[in-house]
Amino acid sequence: MSKFQKKRGKSSPAISTASLPDIIFMLLFFFMVVTTMRDTELMIEVKTPNATELTKLEKKSLVNYIYIGKPKPKYQETYGTNPRIQLGDKFASEKDIPLFLQQHKAKIPEVQRGGIKTSLRIDENVKMGVVADVKTALRKSGQLLVNYSAKRRAEK
Amino acid sequence: MAKKSTKDRLNNEVNAGSMADIAFLLLIFFLVTTTIVEDKGVLVQLPPWSDEEPDITKLKTRNVFSVLVNANNELLVRGEPQDIDDLRENCKEFITNPQKLENLAEDPKKAIISLKNDRGTKYIAYLEVYNEVKAAYNELRDDMANRRYGKNYEDCTRDEKKTIRTAIPLVISEAEPTNFGEDN
Numbered sequence: 001m002s003k004f005q006k007k008r009g010k011s012s013p014a015i016s017t018a019s020l021p022d023i024i025f026m027l028l029f030f031f032m033v034v035t036t037m038r039d040t041e042l043m044i045e046v047k048t049p050n051a052t053e054l055t056k057l058e059k060k061s062l063v064n065y066i067y068i069g070k071p072k073p074k075y076q077e078t079y080g081t082n083p084r085i086q087l088g089d090k091f092a093s094e095k096d097i098p099l100f101l102q103q104h105k106a107k108i109p110e111v112q113r114g115g116i117k118t119s120l121r122i123d124e125n126v127k128m129g130v131v132a133d134v135k136t137a138l139r140k141s142g143q144l145l146v147n148y149s150a151k152r153r154a155e156k
Numbered sequence: 157m158a159k160k161s162t163k164d165r166l167n168n169e170v171n172a173g174s175m176a177d178i179a180f181l182l183l184i185f186f187l188v189t190t191t192i193v194e195d196k197g198v199l200v201q202l203p204p205w206s207d208e209e210p211d212i213t214k215l216k217t218r219n220v221f222s223v224l225v226n227a228n229n230e231l232l233v234r235g236e237p238q239d240i241d242d243l244r245e246n247c248k249e250f251i252t253n254p255q256k257l258e259n260l261a262e263d264p265k266k267a268i269i270s271l272k273n274d275r276g277t278k279y280i281a282y283l284e285v286y287n288e289v290k291a292a293y294n295e296l297r298d299d300m301a302n303r304r305y306g307k308n309y310e311d312c313t314r315d316e317k318k319t320i321r322t323a324i325p326l327v328i329s330e331a332e333p334t335n336f337g338e339d340n
Contacts, residue, residue, distance in 0.1 A: 017176070024179035031186035049280040051287040053294055055199040063195070098319075119195055122279050129275030131282070132333045139205040148283055149197040 040089045044069035049124040050153030057147055062115050064104040066097070068130055069123035083126045085134065094130075097137040121149040198287055203330070218259050221250045223285055227276030231285070240284055247292035249337045251324070264296070264324045272331040286328075293326045300324060 046069040057063055071079040075091075084091050087100045105113060120137060122131060133154040138146060223243070224232040231238045233246065250326050251267045253260040261267035269289050273282055294309065301309040305316055312320065 017173075021175040021179050024176055024183055028179055028183045031183065031190055035186055035190045049283050051198050053198055053287055053290040054196040057195040057197065060195075102212065117199075119197065124278070124280035124283075126279045127275060128277040128279060128282055128333055131279055132275065133217060135202060136205075136332075139202050142204070143299050144202040144204060146200045146202055147197040148194075148200060148286070149195060150283065150287075152196065 015068060022032070022096045024053070038068065040086075042067065042072075042086070043075050043089070043091065044071050044086050046121050046123045047125075048121060048151055051148075051150035053153060055147065057117060057119060059115065061148075062108065062112060063119050064101065065119050065121060066100075066109055066134060067121045068126050068134065070125075071122075081128050083123065085130065094133045094137040098141040101138075101141050101143050115145075116143065117145045117147055117148045118143050119149050121131050137152060180230065196203070197288065200286070215268060216262075216266075219261050220268050220270050221247060221261070222270040222272065223289070225271075225273040225277045225285055227274040227282050229278050229281035240288065243285065243288040244292045244295075246288055248296060251292065251296060267282075269326075269328045270331065271328060273333050275333045277333070289328065290326070293324065296324050297321075 013050065044067055046067055063109060068083055069086075070081055071084055071091075079091060079132070085094055086095075091127075092100070101118075110114065120131075138144070222234055226232070231240060231243065233243065238246070249271070250260050251264050253262075271282075271285065271289075297309040300320050300323065301307060301312050301316070304320075305312060309317065309320060
């Protein structure tokens with residue numbers, strides 16, 4: 001009996017929570033580092049297709065994004081339901097692509113400009129007509145490294 | 157005595173109990189705003205722009221593997237309808253030509269994949285074809301890397317990769333799409 005009482009007496013101090021903030025801070029820093037704030041609000045619906053031969057895009061600053069897809073319901077009144085191109089945070093046409101690429105290029109140091117990639121985030125139901133126009137515009141402006149954005153699909 | 161008590165109070169540490177709350181608040185904020193988007197995709201090198209269309213008729217027909225995708229997303233491979241699932245194997249056979257057939261590529265170096273589609277073709281169908289072709293090439297390169305260096309193409313050094321790339325170059329020619337099926 002006396003043994004039991006002794007033990008109880010020992011265990012009475014509560015677990016120290018002094019290190020809790022440290023743990024939380026650690027988590028906090030992790031999320032702060034991996035966070036990339038969404039700089040563009042998508043105004044179109046994009047569901048990228050699945051593929052198996054994927055390459056990971058590195059160096060986010062060297063990548064510019066072109067979105068193609070059906071406008072979201074709240075924009076359909078003004079822009080209709082046909083697939084549209086989105087550059088930055090506004091609707092555009094393929095004629096705006098050279099300027100868009102130029103503006104992105106200007107922000108990048110000259111030595112790194114050869115590595116600029118364009119990520120085409122295209123909805124799987126878009127018809128190739130629009131895509132072909134965009135591709136032609138890209139080729140005409142000398143932007144030849146292109147990444148068709150896709151999700152991983154399990155190998156058959 | 158009174159003096160001593162103030163000293164005691166100064167020596168006391170600041171209460172850090174609320175630190176966790178503040179950290180939690182920040183943590184939750186970042187948790188909510190975080191989008192860990194990994195951007196992956198099929199990397200493609202487009203051909204530079206030239207005003208005249210490349211003329212593939214000059215090439216020997218046995219070296220050209222033409223894939224047509226129409227507005228109904230159906231495949232026509234070298235003049236015959238085909239299923240997407242068979243494309244990879246057929247493509248590999250065309251490139252390597254193991255039996256040295258008359259109608260398949262003379263040499264992997266001379267093989268050219270020609271893609272053509274309608275403006276009404278769905279993007280998903282186009283990308284699937286592109287993906288299969290790229291997969292066929294990747295598998296062949298892997299095979300060769302395994303035979304020569306005993307490792308996968310991915311793990312090869314730069315020079316080894318280059319040797320393989322010159323032995324099995326990926327040449328995809330894309331024609332301008334024809335104006336079919338784009339009704340919007």
